[in-house]
Every structure is written in structure tokens, then in C-alpha cells.
Amino acid sequence: MASDRADRTSPSWHNLPAKIRQTILNALLQTDGSLAPYATVSREWQAVIEPHNFSRLKLTIPRIQQLDSMTFRTQRYVQYIWLCLELEEYELEEYYPQGMGDADSHAIGKALYEVVDALSSWCDRPNLVLDISIHSPSDSAYWFKYLTFEPDCPFNQRESEYSELPGLSVPAITNCGSDDSDEIEESDDSDDSPDLETDDDAIYFTSYQINKVFNQIVVKGPVETTMEGHEWWQGMPLARAVTAVLFRQQTRRRWPPKTMMQLLSRFPRLREIHYEPWREWDDGMQKRTDGDYQILFHSVASSPLKKLTVFENFNQRYPIYFERCSDSRNLNYYVARAIARCLELEQLSASFIIDAKHFFQARGRDWEWLSLTTLVLTSGLLQPLGDHSTIQHLLFQAARAALRMPKLELMEIWNGLEGVAAVFRYQTPRYKANREGKPRPTVMTWRGTWKFKLLVTLIQSWEHVTNKLHGDELVVKTESLSGRLIASHADAIHHLGIAELAIRPVSQRQIRAEHLAGEEAALVAESSADSGSPDASS
Numbered sequence: 001m002a003s004d005r006a007d008r009t010s011p012s013w014h015n016l017p018a019k020i021r022q023t024i025l026n027a028l029l030q031t032d033g034s035l036a037p038y039a040t041v042s043r044e045w046q047a048v049i050e051p052h053n054f055s056r057l058k059l060t061i062p063r064i065q066q067l068d069s070m071t072f073r074t075q076r077y078v079q080y081i082w083l084c085l086e087l088e089e090y091e092l093e094e095y096y097p098q099g100m101g102d103a104d105s106h107a108i109g110k111a112l113y114e115v116v117d118a119l120s121s122w123c124d125r126p127n128l129v130l131d132i133s134i135h136s137p138s139d140s141a142y143w144f145k146y147l148t149f150e151p152d153c154p155f156n157q158r159e160s161e162y163s164e165l166p167g168l169s170v171p172a173i174t175n176c177g178s179d180d181s182d183e184i185e186e187s188d189d190s191d192d193s194p195d196l197e198t199d200d201d202a203i204y205f206t207s208y209q210i211n212k213v214f215n216q217i218v219v220k221g222p223v224e225t226t227m228e229g230h231e232w233w234q235g236m237p238l239a240r241a242v243t244a245v246l247f248r249q250q251t252r253r254r255w256p257p258k259t260m261m262q263l264l265s266r267f268p269r270l271r272e273i274h275y276e277p278w279r280e281w282d283d284g285m286q287k288r289t290d291g292d293y294q295i296l297f298h299s300v301a302s303s304p305l306k307k308l309t310v311f312e313n314f315n316q317r318y319p320i321y322f323e324r325c326s327d328s329r330n331l332n333y334y335v336a337r338a339i340a341r342c343l344e345l346e347q348l349s350a351s352f353i354i355d356a357k358h359f360f361q362a363r364g365r366d367w368e369w370l371s372l373t374t375l376v377l378t379s380g381l382l383q384p385l386g387d388h389s390t391i392q393h394l395l396f397q398a399a400r401a402a403l404r405m406p407k408l409e410l411m412e413i414w415n416g417l418e419g420v421a422a423v424f425r426y427q428t429p430r431y432k433a434n435r436e437g438k439p440r441p442t443v444m445t446w447r448g449t450w451k452f453k454l455l456v457t458l459i460q461s462w463e464h465v466t467n468k469l470h471g472d473e474l475v476v477k478t479e480s481l482s483g484r485l486i487a488s489h490a491d492a493i494h495h496l497g498i499a500e501l502a503i504r505p506v507s508q509r510q511i512r513a514e515h516l517a518g519e520e521a522a523l524v525a526e527s528s529a530d531s532g533s534p535d536a537s538s
């Protein structure tokens with residue numbers, strides 16, 4: 001009898017109100033550590049924890065063949081796959097010619113084929129992001145000790161806080177080096193702050209050392225296959241489940257645009273591409289790459305893509321190590337024209353790979369971006385010592401183009417270098433009224449590290465755009481920014497408040513970490529020189 005009374009009076013999970021149970025489960029999802037053991041508590045806990053655990057996967061080469069078997073029951077929960085391809089380690093004194101070794105090339109080709117083949121059997125879903133990274137553990141072992149290799153978003157970030165790109169709710173995972181328990185992983189706790197080395201090697205390189213980690217990616221089929229090139233790619237199945245692909249800047253090795261085009265053709269339902277290449281360190285090679293970019297973006301223009309982000313990364317210190325590398329990238333008009341021809345996009349961001357002036361100059365008379373809501377571009381004209389009249393002309397061109405964008409909500413034209421940052425922003429409110437029911441105006445803002453006066457006629461042009469597109473009032477703002485805050489283009493993004501569409505947050509943080517490492521190394525070298533240390537001459 002006493003036992004029966006205890007059963008009736010003891011606390012029970014199911015006796016708790018539904019709202020309290022939901023609050024507890026939500027709090028549990030935000031805790032650190034693996035949640036897998038909690039899925040065994042009850043069916044209710046399993047129904048909440050399993051979708052959370054399996055929504056994001058890290059996939060390494062040794063476990064690709066087990067992708068289907070390991071997600072047989074939970075496949076429907078998967079929204080993001082981080083394909084982390086690890087190359088062979090190399091010795092400090094080894095020399096590789098341009099490109100990579102055959103073993104790595106075949107391993108990448110085999111891995112890509114197996115992943116696409118596995119995903120070809122997956123049913124269509126609203127969002128499935130494939131995030132592809134390539135690196136060697138040796139990359140951060142010698143010179144680039146600040147490099148980190150991470151997934152797109154930290155694990156403990158709530159879904160509502162993620163960027164606009166759907167499905168990008170991913171865990172923070174430590175460097176994807178090989179270990180004895182290599183597997184398809186769920187979340188993994190790690191300190192995502194970069195390890196900033198301050199020895200001289202963190203900044204003072206040779207061209208050989210830089211090229212080592214910027215080798216071209218070569219994708220080859222299995223050694224035993226007789227198929228070559230295009231034929232091999234066309235033999236790869238179609239993976240209709242994939243809706244977004246990420247190529248983030250932490251992969252310093254270069255994806256040939258033609259290889260990317262072949263790979264992307266395997267995803268017929270692709271709606272989003274986020275591509276963060278690095279500039280070339282040879283002007284002649286850059287011209288050839290720009291020619292291939294034209295082909296790539298022409299193919300994108302004829303696809304059903306809705307969102308395109310291209311962010312060409314660079315390091316302002318690297319050109320000094322190369323004889324045929326200009327300090328400033330010579331931007332190609334025809335690449336801009338190919339990107340501008342993507343008329344069906346809803347969101348477009350192209351930073352540093354083209355100039356906004358070329359984008360607007362390339363506009364055909366009958367071109368209209370009928371679905372475009374967001375446009376983010378960079379322009380080298382935005383310089384404090386430049387001709388201000390050319391900036392005014394650029395913004396006039398932007399206004400004329402905006403009249404061909406009936407759904408435009410945000411346009412940003414910006415630039416950022418060490419000590420220099422500026423943005424021209426035109427933004428209409430997504431919600432026309434505030435909580436009090438008062439109308440929200442459309443706002444045009446200039447924010448920069450130098451004073452710039454918008455001409456009255458320019459303001460009138462944008463008032464015409466506002467009236468025609470939105471019927472709103474236009475408010476003009478001018479904001480100042482200290483150049484001392486800008487150590488890199490990543491700092492400029494942060495302090496200008498550039499739309500998150502422009503670059504993945506983890507990429508921005510990695511760029512800032514690289515420049516911070518360089519600054520600290522420079523201070524160490526300067527201190528050694530001032531003190532007469534023997535290291536000063538090394």
C-alpha cells in the first residue's frame with residue numbers, strides 16, 4: 001500500500017504541463033555536449049532530440065560509404081552535411097608542382113562520386129546544404145598556424161539566429177583531422193577561438209609556402225576507370241535532394257571553375273550557391289581564371305538558382321611575395337556582365353570578384369531583375385583619395401538599374417581595405433509599419449571613413465526610385481566611421497554592417513583572425529629588431 005501511494009505522489013515527467021516540458025526540452029537543446037544519451041529517456045525526448053542531432057552531419061572520407069546505413073532511419077532529419085575532405089600530410093621540405101598529387105586527386109574524385117551517389121537516392125526535401133571543405137593537416141602545422149577548419153555555424157546557436165540561407169544550422173566542430181574514431185559525427189564541443197601564433201612564420205612567407213596551400217584542386221575518377229573528364233562527370237548520378245552548396249574560403253586550394261560547373265550540374269534542384277574563392281597570385285593566371293569564371297556564371301544564369309554569393313578573398317600582404325602579382329586585382333568587365341546576366345536571382349552578392357561600375361555598365365536595355373530583392377556589390381571607386389564625381393556617377397547608375405528591380409529591398413555598394421571602409425546603402429523596410437502603426441521610411445545611407453556629400457540631384461534620383469517602387473518617403477543619412485577600426489576587409493564588413501549574404505560569419509571571423517595573427521607577428525618582429533635580437537635578421 002505504501003508503495004502504491006509513493007507511485008501516485010512521486011514526480012512524473014508526464015504530469016508536468018506541456019509548456020514546462022517544452023521549455024525544459026528547448027533548454028536541453030542549447031546545452032553543450034552530446035545529446036544522444038537523452039534520446040533514450042522517452043519517446044517524447046527521442047522525437048525532439050533525434051531531429052536536432054541528425055540535422056547536421058560531419059562527413060569524412062573513411063565514412064562516406066556508410067552514409068546511407070548510418071542515416072537509414074534518420075535521413076529525413078538531415079539538413080546540412082559538412083563534407084570535410086582531408087588530403088595527405090606533407091613534409092616541410094617537400095615540393096609539389098602546381099596542382100596536387102595523384103593520390104589526393106583520385107581520393108577527392110572518389111569521395112565526391114560516392115557522396116553524390118549516396119545522395120541520389122535521397123528523397124527531395126525543402127533544404128539540404130552540402131558544405132565542401134578541402135585541406136591537409138600539414139597546412140596549419142608549419143606556416144599558417146592560425147588556420148582553422150570548421151563547419152558553417154556553431155552548434156549552440158539557435159535556429160532563429162542563423163543566416164538567411166535556410167538549413168544552415170550546424171555544430172561547431174574542431175579541426176577535421178583524422179583520428180582513430182573517424183566517423184559521421186554529430187555535434188562536438190570545441191573552443192572555436194583561433195590559436196593565434198605570433199612567431200615570424202605566421203606572417204613572413206615565401207611564394208613557395210603560399211602556393212603550397214593554394215594549389216589547384218584536381219578531381220580524378222578512380223584509377224581503374226577508362227573514362228576521362230566530361231564523360232566521367234556525366235556518369236555521376238543526379239542528387240536532387242541537394243538545394244544549396246557552400247565552398248567557403250577556409251579551402252584555400254582552388255576549385256577550377258570548370259570543375260565546379262561539372263559538380264554543380266549534378267544537383268538539378270540547386271537553389272543557392274555560396275562561393276568564396278581566393279584571388280590568384282599571378283596576373284596571367286588571373287586572366288585565365290576570369291575567362292573560366294565567365295563560362296561558370298553563364299551556366300548559372302541559365303539555371304533555376306535563386307541565391308548567389310561570390311566573395312573573392314585576398315590578403316593584402318601576399319602580393320609582395322610574387323613577381324607577377326599586382327597589389328590591386330584587375331577586375332574583368334566580362335565577368336561582371338556574366339554575373340549581371342543572372343536575371344532570375346532573388347538575392348545576389350558579388351564582392352571583390354567584380355566592380356559595381358562594370359555590373360551597371362553591362363546592363364542591357366531590356367534587362368530586368370524581376371525577382372531580385374537583395375543586391376550587394378563592391379567597388380574600388382569608393383576610396384577617400386579617388387575622384388568623388390566618379391562615385392556620384394556610379395550611384396546614379398545604380399539608381400537607374402534599381403528601376404529595373406521592382407522587388408528591391410536592399411542594395412549595398414561597399415569597399416573595405418586596411419584603414420578604408422565605406423558603404424552606400426539603400427534599404428526599404430520589410431515591414432511597412434512599426435508597432436505603433438506608424439509607417440517606416442525607406443532609408444539611404446552613406447557610412448564611411450571619410451566625408452562624402454551626396455549631390456542633391458543624386459538624392460532626387462533615388463527619391464524617384466523610392467516613389468516608383470515603394471511609394472515611400474526617402475530618409476537620407478550620413479554616418480562617420482574611424483579608419484583606425486579597419487584592419488582588413490573583414491573588419492570593414494563588421495563595422496559597415498554589410499548584409500550577412502555577402503560572406504558566411506565563420507569566414508569573416510577567420511579572415512579577421514588571420515589579419516590579427518599577422519599584426520601580432522609584425523609587432524613581435526618589430527620588437528625583436530628594436531631590441532637588437534639575433535632573430536631580427538632572420
